[in-house]
Each structure stands twice: as C-alpha cells, then as structure tokens.
Amino acid sequence: MDNRYYIFILSDSLGETASHVARAAMNQFLNKDYVVKKYNYVRDADAVEEIVIEASKHKSMVLFTTVMEDLTNTIVTMCATHNVICHDILSPVLGQFSSFFGDTPVRKPGTMYKLDDDYFERVAAIEFAVKYDDGKDLRGLKYADIVLLGISRTSKTPLSMYLSHKNVKVANVPLVPEIQVAKEIFQVPKNKLIGLTNSPEKLNEIRIERLRALGLSSDVEYANFDRILHELDYAEKVYKQLGCPVINVANKAIEETASIILEITGLNIKLK
Structure with missing residues (x-):
C-alpha cells in the first residue's frame, strides 16, 4: 500500500x-x-x-x-x-x-x-559571455561591448557574467607572460578595453585557496609570490601599451567593480 x-x-x-x-x-x-x-x-x-x-x-x-x-x-x-x-x-x-x-x-x-526585447537581449548577452569567456574565441572581441583583460583570479569571468545580466556583451581574455598578446586585442577600441588587477597578497591568498579546492598542493609556481609579482608587472606593461583604464579589484565586490566599469565605458547611461 x-x-x-x-x-x-x-x-x-x-x-x-x-x-x-x-x-x-x-x-x-x-x-x-x-x-x-x-x-x-x-x-x-x-x-x-x-x-x-x-x-x-x-x-x-x-x-x-x-x-x-x-x-x-x-x-x-x-x-x-x-x-x-x-x-x-x-x-x-x-x-x-x-x-x-x-x-x-x-x-x-x-x-x-513576458518575453520582451529586454529578455532576449539578456539571454544573448549571457550566451555571448559564455562563448567568449577566457579568450576561447578572439573573433568575438569585435562584437563585444566590453573586453576585460587580466591575469588569473582577477574576477574576469564573474564580472563578465554579472554584466551580461545587465544586457552587456562582455568578452574576457587572460594575460599570461609566456603568451604574446593577441593582435585582436589591439584592434579593440580603447573605450571598450578594461584592464583588471589585484593586490599580490590577495592574489596569493585566492590562488592558494583555489589549489586547495582542487585538491592540489599550494607549493606550486601558480601561487608563488614572486610569480604573482611577475604576472602583475607584465599585465601593467600590457595595459600601458594598450592605453586602457585599469581597475584594482582588491577588496571590491563584483557589483562595485561592475558599476565602475559601466561608468568608465559610458554604458551606464545606455542602461538607464
């Protein structure tokens, strides 16, 4: 029964x-x-x-x-x-x-x-952020409203997804000292480029936690303090070469950083 x-x-x-x-x-x-x-x-x-x-x-x-x-x-x-x-x-x-x-x-x-135009624009922006996340396909950079650059763990992906829910098409590209900056990045208008950085202490902390979450030892180059300083120095040189604004995400909530990005790019006016 x-x-x-x-x-x-x-x-x-x-x-x-x-x-x-x-x-x-x-x-x-x-x-x-x-x-x-x-x-x-x-x-x-x-x-x-x-x-x-x-x-x-x-x-x-x-x-x-x-x-x-x-x-x-x-x-x-x-x-x-x-x-x-x-x-x-x-x-x-x-x-x-x-x-x-x-x-x-x-x-x-x-x-x-109700499935209005705003809904479909948001869905398109989310799909865009997923497709062009982490430099997967650099052909999408010319279609982006914003292109985020940064070394590992500078909130590129979380910011891309957050902004996509505001109907903003965002692509993001990682910066790695051993990999030459792609020519497509230099073709992006400066008013669409945003460089992201973080404090070395915060990056060291975040990367160690990331490695632990993956069950890996924290005693690797990825979390090495000197390596982090080297990556930050490299990113700073790239940003100067590109002439793009830079935002330090240390101790900033995603919402706060996103607001600054929209202010810098002028997209906050469009969204209002």
Whole structure:
C-alpha cells in the first residue's frame, strides 16, 4: 500500500510560484514521505479533470496558481467532486491587491514571464559571455561591448557574467607572460578595453585557496609570490601599451567593480 503523501501542483503558466510556496511549507515537515507532481500550462477543464482523478487515487493535496477565473472555479469544483483537498494560492492575494488598488486584475497567464526585447537581449548577452569567456574565441572581441583583460583570479569571468545580466556583451581574455598578446586585442577600441588587477597578497591568498579546492598542493609556481609579482608587472606593461583604464579589484565586490566599469565605458547611461 502506498502511504506516501502526494502534492499536485497546477498552474496555467510555469508554476514556479506554487512550487516555491509548496517547498517552503514542506520543508517544515521533515519526517514526511511525499511525492511532488507538477503540471504546467494547465488551461482547460479536460486537463484539470484528468489530474484531479489521478490525485483522488492517492492521499493528495492540490496546490494551484491560476489567474483565469473560470479555470480556478473548475479546479475547486472538481476537487470537491472527487474529495481531494485543494488550496488556491493566488486568488486570496489577488483579492487583497484588488481592494488595495481599487482595480481588477487582468487575469492573464504568464505575465510574470513576458518575453520582451529586454529578455532576449539578456539571454544573448549571457550566451555571448559564455562563448567568449577566457579568450576561447578572439573573433568575438569585435562584437563585444566590453573586453576585460587580466591575469588569473582577477574576477574576469564573474564580472563578465554579472554584466551580461545587465544586457552587456562582455568578452574576457587572460594575460599570461609566456603568451604574446593577441593582435585582436589591439584592434579593440580603447573605450571598450578594461584592464583588471589585484593586490599580490590577495592574489596569493585566492590562488592558494583555489589549489586547495582542487585538491592540489599550494607549493606550486601558480601561487608563488614572486610569480604573482611577475604576472602583475607584465599585465601593467600590457595595459600601458594598450592605453586602457585599469581597475584594482582588491577588496571590491563584483557589483562595485561592475558599476565602475559601466561608468568608465559610458554604458551606464545606455542602461538607464
């Protein structure tokens, strides 16, 4: 006999709201054995009936977030008919907001996840940051809004990903003393180039932690203090040759550094 509890989650959209609420509640009952069954984009009575009948075969509760009033009434009616416990998560909140605003909700599914131009630009920027991370393909530099340069552990990738979520296309290229600076970097307009640096002490600390996380000995050249000083000196010479601005990321949060980058490049004006 199946003694597990079943949580059926229904939504006329993605169902993320109901899922989060359900998880938050279920986490308060650690000793219960339950199964979660999630149904997205449920928008007709036939689909509701099929799900409710399935729920009636188990010890079930139906949680739902539906903005279409007819569909909400259908779920409540069918659950009552089949003796299944149900809970409408969204309607009570909509009712409160309706009273508060003195207005009626639009009752349109999926408005939280509207796919507008801004959304697609952000997705494109994120894909760009992944594709042109760590100097993977230098052909992308000419298409970037910003090109970040720096030796290892100067926050190139975290900054690229953070800025990509602001719809900025960022490529980043590592600087290594033993590898000649690629000609493509010299073709990037100076107003798009940003050099990143860090304090030798901070780099030494970060690199040692990185090696430990990988299960490697910290007694290697990568974390050697003299090696770090050599790399920093090399990067400084490259930045002077390129004539690009330099930001020291030591003791700066990613958000702070990103803000400085946007200010220097003038992209903060564009984003506003």
